Amino acid sequence: MREDVRGGTEETVAQSKTVQLFNEKVNGVEGTKLDEDFLKMEKKTQITHKLILDLVTKTTEYLQPNPAYRAKVSMLSTVSRIRGQVKMTGYPQTEGMLGDCMLHYGSELGMESAFGCALVDMGHALRDMAKIRDCLDVRVKQSFIDPLQILQNKELKEIAYHLRKLEGRRLDFDYKKRRKGKIPDDEIKQALEKFEESKELAERSMFNLIENDKDQVQQLLGLTEAALDYHRQTCHVLDNLHSNLQNRLMEASNRPRTEFKSKSVASSLCYTDIYGFSTCSSPQSSDTEITEAFSEKHVTPVVHSTNQTTVTPQASNLSTHKNSPLDQPCCRALYCFKAENQGELGFKMGDIIFLTSKIDANWYEGILRGESGLFPISYVDVIVPLPQ
Numbered sequence: 001m002r003e004d005v006r007g008g009t010e011e012t013v014a015q016s017k018t019v020q021l022f023n024e025k026v027n028g029v030e031g032t033k034l035d036e037d038f039l040k041m042e043k044k045t046q047i048t049h050k051l052i053l054d055l056v057t058k059t060t061e062y063l064q065p066n067p068a069y070r071a072k073v074s075m076l077s078t079v080s081r082i083r084g085q086v087k088m089t090g091y092p093q094t095e096g097m098l099g100d101c102m103l104h105y106g107s108e109l110g111m112e113s114a115f116g117c118a119l120v121d122m123g124h125a126l127r128d129m130a131k132i133r134d135c136l137d138v139r140v141k142q143s144f145i146d147p148l149q150i151l152q153n154k155e156l157k158e159i160a161y162h163l164r165k166l167e168g169r170r171l172d173f174d175y176k177k178r179r180k181g182k183i184p185d186d187e188i189k190q191a192l193e194k195f196e197e198s199k200e201l202a203e204r205s206m207f208n209l210i211e212n213d214k215d216q217v218q219q220l221l222g223l224t225e226a227a228l229d230y231h232r233q234t235c236h237v238l239d240n241l242h243s244n245l246q247n248r249l250m251e252a253s254n255r256p257r258t259e260f261k262s263k264s265v266a267s268s269l270c271y272t273d274i275y276g277f278s279t280c281s282s283p284q285s286s287d288t289e290i291t292e293a294f295s296e297k298h299v300t301p302v303v304h305s306t307n308q309t310t311v312t313p314q315a316s317n318l319s320t321h322k323n324s325p326l327d328q329p330c331c332r333a334l335y336c337f338k339a340e341n342q343g344e345l346g347f348k349m350g351d352i353i354f355l356t357s358k359i360d361a362n363w364y365e366g367i368l369r370g371e372s373g374l375f376p377i378s379y380v381d382v383i384v385p386l387p388q
Helices: 002-025 036-063 067-083 094-109 114-178 185-211 214-254 287-297 313-323
Strands: 301-303 309-311 330-333 352-358 363-368 371-376 380-384
Touching: 002 114, 036 067, 036 114, 036 185, 094 114, 114 185, 114 214, 330 363, 352 380
Parallel strands: none
Antiparallel strands: 301 309, 330 352, 330 380, 352 363, 363 371
16 A cells, blocks of 8 residues: 555656646746855856866877777777777877888898988887877876766766756645645645755755865876876987987998999890890900890891892891790790789780799799899790799
8 A cells, every 4th residue: 555655656746847847848937946056056067067078088089089990999999898808909009100110111121221220210219109108098097087987977977866856856846836725735845855955965066076176186287297208208219219310310421332333134144135146245245245246146138130138147047046945944925914012023915034933833033124023924925944
């Protein structure tokens, strides 16, 4: 029986709140006014609530600017928590990615290159800056973001609960006060006491929040100190890097310059070309000797009085070389091949490519016009195979 009475009372209270709210919104009925101090504290509390929501988001964006990476890291972290993994995925700092790029290409250039050494120095410095940035992320999260979220999840959440409860009891009290005479005075008095109780709780919780704003100032100070420490450490790293690069520049400037020496293809390759002369010359062979050899093998037509053209023995020799295989392992391109990746060798249909090695069942390595690279076996027809 008590449960039925209690259930009926709660239903009646809910109906009275609904009726009172409708009358205030639609019919312009004026409800109980709260004092000015309470309204000021309520406004400050609402501002604080919106501020913290926006501040946490904007601070995270300040530390981690790329929204796509933030979403990816958040998703991976959630999956890790679901799987029970302790290790969390970190945000990829832009300094670290740039540093890895410089280290990679600096190592490929080699330590004999001044530019390569400078790239390695700067790559290590940027990696150090990325680690310092990671420390900034952790420090700001612990000293600034986490306290704000605790404030939002505890104190502000509690204040919001008291304010909702206060609004409900105010509506109930105003409804019963307007129906005085139809509702017993004891019931109206009880509604007023509940309203005053909720007002006291809400007012006290808001007062404590506003008076303890020194905690929020302390958190702002923690954010400033973390940023200042980050910039101090990065400044130290950049100072050292600047000094190292100046030394690298001085070393490169003082290094004796070497003169460029032209090397003909004939000095590095040995083959018989389609004109019939061999480029297997000694290192002392000059371009003049090659030119003379070419002149000796050149085709000279002989015209007789019968208006018929005959070919000299030199011309016949050329024809024979043209159809005979070359001395070195080589192949003829059946199709055009365009080099799309680093290390590949492009060629046109009909080009003669000299083979240097067979990489696997699909790729050859060869030389064309002084350039070396890889190309597919299916694109060529082998004239002289590689030695087994």
